[in-house]
Amino acid sequence: MDALVRLLQLLVLLLTLPLHLMALLGLWEPLCKSYFPYVMDVLTAKNNRKIESKKRELFSQIKGLAGASGKVALLELGSGTGANFQFYPAGCRITCLDPNPHFQTFLTKSMAENRHLEYERFVVAFGEDMKELADGSMDVVVSTLVLCSVQSPKRVLQEVQRVLRPGGLFFFWEHMAEPQGSWALLWQQVLEPTWKHIADGCCLTRETRKDLESAKFSELQMEQHPPLLKWLPVGPHIMGKAVK
Ligand SMILES: C[S@@+](CC[C@H](N)C(=O)[O-])C[C@H]1O[C@@H](n2cnc3c(N)ncnc32)[C@H](O)[C@@H]1O
Numbered sequence: 277m278d279a280l281v282r283l284l285q286l287l288v289l290l291l292t293l294p295l296h297l298m299a300l301l302g303l304w305e306p307l308c309k310s311y312f313p314y315v316m317d318v319l320t321a322k323n324n325r326k327i328e329s330k331k332r333e334l335f336s337q338i339k340g341l342a343g344a345s346g347k348v349a350l351l352e353l354g355s356g357t358g359a360n361f362q363f364y365p366a367g368c369r370i371t372c373l374d375p376n377p378h379f380q381t382f383l384t385k386s387m388a389e390n391r392h393l394e395y396e397r398f399v400v401a402f403g404e405d406m407k408e409l410a411d412g413s414m415d416v417v418v419s420t421l422v423l424c425s426v427q428s429p430k431r432v433l434q435e436v437q438r439v440l441r442p443g444g445l446f447f448f449w450e451h452m453a454e455p456q457g458s459w460a461l462l463w464q465q466v467l468e469p470t471w472k473h474i475a476d477g478c479c480l481t482r483e484t485r486k487d488l489e490s491a492k493f494s495e496l497q498m499e500q501h502p503p504l505l506k507w508l509p510v511g512p513h514i515m516g517k518a519v520k
Pocket of ligand 1: 320
């Protein structure tokens with residue numbers, strides 16, 4: 277099976293050689309960072325239409341989590357275009373964090389469309405090192421379709437726990453690898469080296485459920501959903517919450 281994966285990977289690599297050469301020369305990443313926000317803008321609308329009721333149900337739990345300030349301090353990790361703003365209740369004070377500053381235009385548009393929220397600031401940084409954010413400063417952290425793209429899910433989850441106050445909640449909606457031994461996983465393995473370049477670092481075969489289970493949350497609840505967009509090689513999704 278491994279030899280077959282390698283052979284097919286090589287075939288895909290040859291078919292997409294210019295992309296890989298550009299990546300090798302450091303020319304692809306800046307291009308990807310510029311176009312990816314446009315791709316996400318389109319995909320976000322599609323995703324949200326399909327998952328609207330689930331997101332609404334998940335984020336309805338934010339009500340009543342206000343800290344000492346009377347507001348809910350919420351960190352949108354890997355904020356992208358601001359895909360979740362419409363689902364948050366009034367009274368949330370949002371901090372956005374994303375390493376890609378090209379999302380700013382889309383984020384500003386989402387903010388203008390969701391005036392029931394307060395926006396604290398947009399921090400351009402990686403989730404693995406959120407030194408701009410103080411320990412225990414957040415009531416809620418949200419991560420949707422982000423843990424697939426980070427360099428180290430383990431370090432990001434440690435940082436999430438650091439910035440959450442005791443009892444604070446981490447809400448997530450993430451995709452993960454198809455089941456072991458399936459043809460779908462084989463195709464994910466074949467496409468991953470090329471997909472990572474096209475989709476701004478997204479790993480198709482990440483075992484995000486295991487990463488969440490090994491992180492030291494005091495409580496963890498999640499449910500699994502089938503892949504959302506059938507024409508993409510993205511696997512099943514998990515949605516849920518963890519308590520610090
Ligand atoms: C697929 S997009 C999802 C955006 C948004 N959360 C959503 O649900 O539409 C992945 C996002 O994660 C961001 N990202 C990539 N690496 C990251 C990292 N190390 N830390 C935080 N965010 C990261 C990307 O810039 C991008 O905005």
